[in-house]
Amino acid sequence: xxxxxxxxxxxxxxxxxxxxxxxxxxxxxxxxxxxxxxxxxxxxxxxxxxxxxxxxxxxxxxxxxxxxxxxxxxxxxxxxxxxxxxxxxxxxxxxxxxxxxxxxxxxxxxxxxxxxxxxxxxxxxxxxx
Numbered sequence: 392x393x394x395x396x397x398x399x400x401x402x403x404x405x406x407x408x409x410x411x412x413x414x415x416x417x418x419x420x421x422x423x424x425x426x427x428x429x430x431x432x433x434x435x436x437x438x439x440x441x442x443x444x445x446x447x448x449x450x451x452x453x454x455x456x457x458x459x460x461x462x463x464x465x466x467x468x469x470x471x472x473x474x475x476x477x478x479x480x481x482x483x484x485x486x487x488x489x490x491x492x493x494x495x496x497x498x499x500x501x502x503x504x505x506x507x508x509x510x511x512x513x514x515x516x517x518x519x520x
Contacts, residue, residue, distance in 0.1 A: 395487050459475070
């Protein structure tokens with residue numbers, strides 16, 4: 392059984408930083424893309440970032456590029472999202488997501504559906520002065 396557990400969320404002031412972790416149980420962590428998705432209050436799911444299985448390819452949504460950094464440690468079965476220069480509009484529940492097929496990432500449309508892939512329970516990030 393694959394389980395994803397996010398941690399590291401909290402409340403920070405604008406300009407602050409947080410580092411989210413996503414611990415993944417089960418085998419084959421090093422064969423799967425990891426995606427980060429967020430959901431702001433009253434809004435839909437929004438893709439934030441992803442990282443490929445060996446960590447050599449990453450991508451970011453335009454509004455977070457240059458402020459967020461995705462990484463992974465395959466020896467620890469853990470992915471990370473370093474968030475710097477946080478803004479109030481970054482306030483959301485952040486989820487990490489893993490697909491079911493090795494080396495195949497999930498599309499943005501698939502990331503709108505929590506029944507596709509494996510999802511963590513989410514961690515709340517609140518940015519407010």
